[in-house]
Amino acid sequence: MLRRAEDRRPELVDAALVEFARRGLYGTPTTAIAARAGISQAYLFRLYPTKEDLFVACIAEAYGRVRDQFAQAGEPHRGDPEAALEAMGEAYDRMLEDGTMLVNQLHSYAACQEPAVRAAVQQSFGSIVDTIREVSGAPDEAVQAFVAHGMLMNVMGAIGVAGSDAPWVRALRCEDES
């Protein structure tokens, strides 16, 4: 019947990732998160003393998963930068399909006015870039282009043009007119 708090916390973070994905730190009520996690709001605040603490935990989790996917995808191609980045790009595309982790990244940028959030974002983001650099061994220019391209795809997903065939969207996807 009773569960350990250490077991509950990751479940709460899972639920919070879904809710925060919708409207970010400021727009997401803790009641919705608690309801999704199947616990009382009061207990949410026992597991994480403030909403911001929970958000920071979500940031760390979301970035961590992305980093792990990159590492896993790139590892078999260690020593072959092009192949490694290619594999990481495919992993990124797969993550874009669900979108929860990536859209939370956008919300994390938006909440960087809060010092605790900013610190977590800097740390987690740096860890992803380090992983890309270390595993792929690619030159800085290629890493920069890779990260930048990922952000563009992320934003295009978030603003709902991923499936659009407006000319400017097709151009950003580098599809020729047909």
Added chain:
Amino acid sequence: MLRRAEDRRPELVDAALVEFARRGLYGTPTTAIAARAGISQAYLFRLYPTKEDLFVACIAEAYGRVRDQFAQAGEPHRGDPEAALEAMGEAYDRMLEDGTMLVNQLHSYAACQEPAVRAAVQQSFGSIVDTIREVSGAPDEAVQAFVAHGMLMNVMGAIGVAGSDAPWVRALRCEDES
């Protein structure tokens, strides 16, 4: 003594751009916006019937200014894609210094769950891309790389690593170690 509503509205948008830049649509109280604009909160709601309407107006203004800067910077180089993109890039760097317009773009992505915001973002964003394409005449690949690079710089500014010299930041800026 009394001013016309049409004159007030742009001033209100200016003030709102500053306030929204901090915490976005959900995290910014209308009281703060009204105070900055030097009007009562009640009058704010006469000028824009909902906070969301005001936010949408801010989106349009922020994106519009960016688009105008791009057009102005690129126009003298029409017909020379590389030079045009280069000039636009410099214009972007200048806009990053203040940051208000660009960080509002991040907040606009984060608020895309609201249909009205999403529609405005899609329209304004497309208008920027169209301008870049039309004025520079650059191939899709170059436009994509340009936009993606801009987003990366924007995010790095927002998360507060613009001036950092951590290795991963230097790598993303493509500076060699020194």
Added chain:
DNA sequence: GGTGTGAGTGAGTGAACACTCACACCTTGT
């Protein structure tokens, strides 16, 4: 069976916030 401890919650609380309303004031046209 008793007792201590951590899990878990129902029912608040106070503040913040989006939005409203009744009213005053200024300006313009006639």
Added chain:
DNA sequence: ACAAGGTGTGAGTGTTCACTCACTCACACC
């Protein structure tokens, strides 16, 4: 002179929300 209409506000209102408190219950150990 005065009506009409736009400008502007003080003082709310109802709701939402982060966070708290007093409490119950399950379990482990003796």
